[in-house]
Amino acid sequence: MKKDSSYSDHIKHYQLDGEFYDFFSPDKFMLQEIRRRYQQVFRLFPVKKRHSILEIGSGGGFAIEQLKNIQPLFFPMDIPSVNLNTMRSNAPFSIYPASADAYQLPFKSASFDLVLLLEVIEHLENPQIVLEEVHRVLKQHGKIIVSVPYKEKITYQICIHCNQPTPTHSHLHSFDKNKLAKSLSSTGFMPLKIVKNCNKIPNRLHFNLIARKLPFPVWKFIDTLFNTIIDKPISLISVGQKQK
Numbered sequence: 001m002k003k004d005s006s007y008s009d010h011i012k013h014y015q016l017d018g019e020f021y022d023f024f025s026p027d028k029f030m031l032q033e034i035r036r037r038y039q040q041v042f043r044l045f046p047v048k049k050r051h052s053i054l055e056i057g058s059g060g061g062f063a064i065e066q067l068k069n070i071q072p073l074f075f076p077m078d079i080p081s082v083n084l085n086t087m088r089s090n091a092p093f094s095i096y097p098a099s100a101d102a103y104q105l106p107f108k109s110a111s112f113d114l115v116l117l118l119e120v121i122e123h124l125e126n127p128q129i130v131l132e133e134v135h136r137v138l139k140q141h142g143k144i145i146v147s148v149p150y151k152e153k154i155t156y157q158i159c160i161h162c163n164q165p166t167p168t169h170s171h172l173h174s175f176d177k178n179k180l181a182k183s184l185s186s187t188g189f190m191p192l193k194i195v196k197n198c199n200k201i202p203n204r205l206h207f208n209l210i211a212r213k214l215p216f217p218v219w220k221f222i223d224t225l226f227n228t229i230i231d232k233p234i235s236l237i238s239v240g241q242k243q244k
Contacts, residue, residue: 023060023083032208033198033234036223037118038066039216040197041145044239047072051113054137056102056130057120061087068092075112077102102130107137114138118147119235121183122171131187138242144189147237148175150196180238189240196233199226203234 026034041063047053051072055063058076060083067074071093077100078084084097100106102124115134121127134144152174159166175183181191202208202223211219227233 024086026060029203029206029209032212033203034060034062035065035212036198036208036216036219037147037235037237038062040195040220040237041116041118041147042066043216044145044193044195044237045114045143047114052111053114053116054105054107054112055116055118056105056134057117057123058087058097059083061091063116064091064093064095075107077105102133105133105137109136110139110142111137112139112142114143114145116145118145119149121146122148122152122173122175125172127173127183128187131183131189135188135242140242140244142242143192144184144240144242145237146180146184146240147197147235148173148180150233150236151176175236177236180236184238184240188243190243192239192241194236194238196227196231196235197223197237198234199223199230200232200234201230202226 047067047070049070049072052075053063053067053072054075054077056077058078061076063074063076064087068091073096075096075098076084076087077098079099079101081099084099088095088097098106102120103126115138117130117134121130124130131144138144149171152171154171154174155168156165157168158164177194180194184191198208207222208219211222214222
């Protein structure tokens with residue numbers, strides 16, 4: 001069976017995802033993975049109230065939990081508007097949702113201090129185009145933070161919407177540290193740091209669920225120890241800085 005990773009209407013696919021998948025209620029194990037990811041992200045970039053932040057592929061709006069005490073200018077962006085409407089209704093501070101396509105960002109150049117692409121670029125047929133758009137909308141020396149699954153093996157399933165072969169979880173690309181750094185540097189970013197996050201072994205042993213009340217620095221120390229001994233993080237998180 002031919003594996004076709006070219007989509008004629010990706011917007012329609014993601015609108016359907018918004019109707020069929022509940023982004024706001026992940027299972028209890030995924031919830032802890034997401035929570036620790038955002039905690040790591042906002043330690044790589046300590047947010048101030050004056051900052052303007054764009055999150056591309058904002059999903060269930062989990063960034064809001066980390067931002068609610070600071071209340072920066074936050075622009076969650078996704079294709080399914082149903083998610084964005086729910087997010088705006090439930091947010092504890094004013095946010096500015098945008099339903100748009102990452103390949104053509106509807107923002108002026110040099111608009112944002114930080115752009116987030118968390119578990120997004122592995123879904124994109126042409127990540128470089130989106131990274132170039134992010135470069136355009138970032139302020140000079142603004143930051144991009146990208147997270148991706150680590151060394152994922154791409155497999156295929158049959159899409160229930162179009163009955164065509166489609167990658168599992170809609171993941172088209174697999175990344176290691178070198179490939180992620182190259183993706184950033186080739187589109188005008190200086191990679192500043194790449195960290196491994198949420199080791200698979202303690203995660204499978206339900207440690208992240210058991211340790212959900214541990215302060216992030218304590219949890220991170222344990223997670224780093226596991227990642228040093230066993231190279232099986234769930235994701236890589238990289239921060240890059242816009243260059244001229």
